[in-house]
Amino acid sequence: MIAFLIQRLLQGAAVVAAMSLIVFIGVYAIGDPVEILINPDADQATREAVTQMLGLDQPLWVQYWRFVQAALQGDLGTSFVFNIPAGELILERMPATLELAVTATLMAILIGIPLGLIAGLDQERWYAKSILAGSILGFSLPTFWVGLILILTFGVWLNWLPVFGRGETVSVFGIEWSFLTLDGLAHLVLPATNLALFKIALFIRLTRAGVREVLPQDFIRYANAMGIHPARVVSRHVLKNIMIPLVTVIGIEFGSVVAFAVVTESIFNWPGMGKLIIESINRLDRPVIVAYLMVIVVMFVIINVVVDLLYAVLDPRVRLGGSNR
């Protein structure tokens, strides 16, 4: 177990290092941030001074080395645009994104898995067929379009729900949360629904496929033959057996919602990390881009570890360990 965690930690560190280098080179290749940031009528001397001050006149490897040195001491650099430490800027916005991602993932689990079970268990019934057909919509409609339609319908025409921002927030442990106020919850509904839609469809499909695979197996038939109550068969035997692929996908999906909620965040003006990263890319704010991607890599590493640990809980045959697999 300890060996497993250490191994994962080392792997994670290697990925973070490789990623920072790739991003550094990538952003460097796009061009000179000073061209974007400076006032266009600033004279050439000012431009040079700014380039020098930001350290952008140095060769790439020197810039990278300086970054690594600072990063090892916990300093991920200061945003060119905001003059605020990049790490701080990102962490400040993380609660907003996490809140959105958790809500969307919970919605997807609570709606997607039950519907998937129904679709798999009663597959010949009309409602099972319509659930399946409906999931195609969830897959194929682009997020930004659905977001705009949600805004138009519930915000503009019906005027039921607010369409931008987080609304009122409450500070808990120094972090602002909006799911603790009624106004905040109202603000959360539309963007979370928008994010959840695709995932609901995905979970319906996955659950259904799992159910179809497990149902014909001997132990289910045997359980049925023994006269065990159908509800118990589903909860004890079917569900538990389809959980492993589901947990994997839930983990990955949660990670990608956190990392790439860009579209939803910008349409609903949700002040999260996605909105920050897209603006930072537009302005070539390299410290923020690099720091953001590093945070995301770390998060994925953690999620994967959690998923692996859950495997062991769900399936006694799975053992965690280095080489003795």
Added chain:
Amino acid sequence: MKSFTTLLGAGLAAATLAVAPLALAADATIGIRTEPASMDPHFSYVATSKAQVTNVFDTLIMRDKDLQLAPALATSWEHIGDGVWELKLREGVTWHDGQPFTAEDVLFTFERAPNVPNSPAPFGQFLSQVEEATAPDDHTIHIKTRNPSPQILFDLAEIPIVSKHAGDGATTADYNSGKATIGTGPFKYVSWQPGGTLKLTRNDDYWGGASPFETVDVIGMPNDASRVAALLSGDADLIDAVPPESYERLKADDEIGIFMTPDVYTTYVFLDTDREVTPFITAKDGSEIKNPLLDQRVREALSLAINREAIIDRLLLGLGQPAGQLAGPTMVGFNNELQPSPYDPARAKALLAEAGYPDGFKMTLQGPNNRYVADGQIAQALAQMFSAIGIETDVETMPSNVFFPRASGREFSVFFLAWGSAQGTAWHGLRGVLMTYDKEKGYGPSNRGRYSNPNVDELTIAAMSTFDVDEAARLSAEAAGFAFRDFAILPMHYQMNVWAARNGFVYEPRQDQMTLAHGLTVKD
């Protein structure tokens, strides 16, 4: 969500009572496209940050909605000889914490503005004319300038004045947190999160008259569609940068009012008028040729090939005006005689033939696709128009973060972009874009086509070296005449700034694009 009915109610109440119309305790929410990067007035010179900072801080001299200089914290200014300008400061003005505003604060600001650490767009350039600033008494400032030029007046309009007592030793973080954000402006700072909401509350003692709104929230809404949706749903009372595709829809809406004015941004086509061989122009068979843009007739032909009216009509949906120079009609030094080129493809073809290119040539036109109104589509349209006169034109558009570094690196031959004469003077654009690129003297810093004309240089320098604003205007107009009759660059159109507000709200549209909370009022 503040609904329309509350406002209507408030409006009715005011109408019936008909007393103290400014005492309405209404609130307002403003949706802006570009968020401020900092609440430190001197951290980075970006027009969008300046607009929000200006809600809290005043300048000595301000620009009104049509870019004309107007008194703010300075009530009058005069050249008293020897390169010294005397500014009389407004008396009786207090900071938001009640302390009186004096000349000390101005001198402190001049010290602080150019020296903010880590600034990617430093304020030093606006104080480069100041040799020495002194305060003979509490309400007078003497500024000795380096060059005989009225430029200092325009530069002073860029520098928000901060208080000495709150700002001494204050860092950018202190201004972001509100600790040092004590201004003299129409609103007091309440809170701000980078990329989040700027909350303001009214300054009841504002020298320019208190706002009718008790509190104002300014929220960044970079996505065009959601900004418009926020207005339609009543979540925002005013939005800026209305996209052309929503303009008709909003105009037809009875609950929405539209406020617009020409923009300081003028779009134009840059041409490589310098190199013998330019990277993106070849003969039709792909072989290398001498840069045809060196020939004035070819440049004129390109200008005649552009159907400006069609672009404004179809791509900007009417939100633009054809341009024949960089400066706009209300700017100091606008040249009345310069007309936009007519659309005349026949004459364009004749000029090409005359210049020795009867069959045209091949070129690639570059442009950004997320910077200006309809920019990607405009580049496409331009290419078709150039192709129509026999110049086979490919188009390459890219995000502005890729485009600008490449354009400044002189990788292109013909490219589309815009210049914002934010100071409202013609010499601003002449110096920035059209003067010969001179690293030592700091001329032509954005001259990416490297046009060079001694007449333009000489006249522009002369314009920047006189105390007489009228003379400066005349000289720059003359310089512009030389540049644009030579087709140094091809001006296309002035953009329009469009705001939309819910009924009951009125916004004073500004050419400089700034969305100011104080510009928002209640319809009477």
